[in-house]
Amino acid sequence: MGDRINIELRFGYLDPLRCHPNSIHIYGHWAGASVIEGNLLREAIDAARTRWDDPNYCARIILSRLMKDSHNETTGWGIAPHYTDSENPAVVVDLENLTVSVGDDYYSFGKYCEGVFQ
Numbered sequence: 001m002g003d004r005i006n007i008e009l010r011f012g013y014l015d016p017l018r019c020h021p022n023s024i025h026i027y028g029h030w031a032g033a034s035v036i037e038g039n040l041l042r043e044a045i046d047a048a049r050t051r052w053d054d055p056n057y058c059a060r061i062i063l064s065r066l067m068k069d070s071h072n073e074t075t076g077w078g079i080a081p082h083y084t085d086s087e088n089p090a091v092v093v094d095l096e097n098l099t100v101s102v103g104d105d106y107y108s109f110g111k112y113c114e115g116v117f118q
Contacts, residue, residue, distance in 0.1 A: 003032035005088040007041065007066070009059045012096040026063060027078040032088040036102065040066060045093065045100065046113040055095035062093065 007026040014020040034040040044065035051057040063079075070076050078084070089103035098109040107116075 002029045002087070004029055004086045005032040005035050006083050006086045006090065007035065008083070008090070008092045009062065010092055010094045010096065011055050011059070023081075024059070025080045025083055026066060027080060027084050027086075028066065029076050029078075031066070031077075032086075035066075035091060036088050041091065041093075041100070042113055042115065045109055049109075049113070052098055052109060058095055 005028045007028070008021070008023045009026065010021050010023045012022050014022045028035065031040065041062075044062045047065050048058045048061035051061055064071075067077050083090070090101075092099075092101045094101070100107050100109065100112045
């Protein structure tokens with residue numbers, strides 16, 4: 001039980017055919033609604049705005065903002081090299097192309113942070 005979600009932080013691809021993403025996956029056990037319907041991810045990406053051009057720092061800021069004060073907890077958030085259990089649509093934060101996709105919908109970082117969903 002929970003409100004599980006996976007957020008893929010994609011740093012690009014490992015191969016020239018773009019078949020194998022170079023990613024880490026953040027698992028939130030109770031974060032699905034906060035990410036999909038709320039502002040949690042939007043605020044995290046916006047907080048990293050000055051580092052959008054630096055994927056390593058951008059990813060760290062996003063992760064820190066998502067976890068907020070729960071970094072000392074033993075449950076709630078996880079990190080994996082692959083997709084794990086989820087009850088919500090896939091979310092991909094593409095740090096190379098500065099886009100967010102939720103299911104089949106894609107947004108630029110700027111539009112996503114503004115809440116402009118086309």
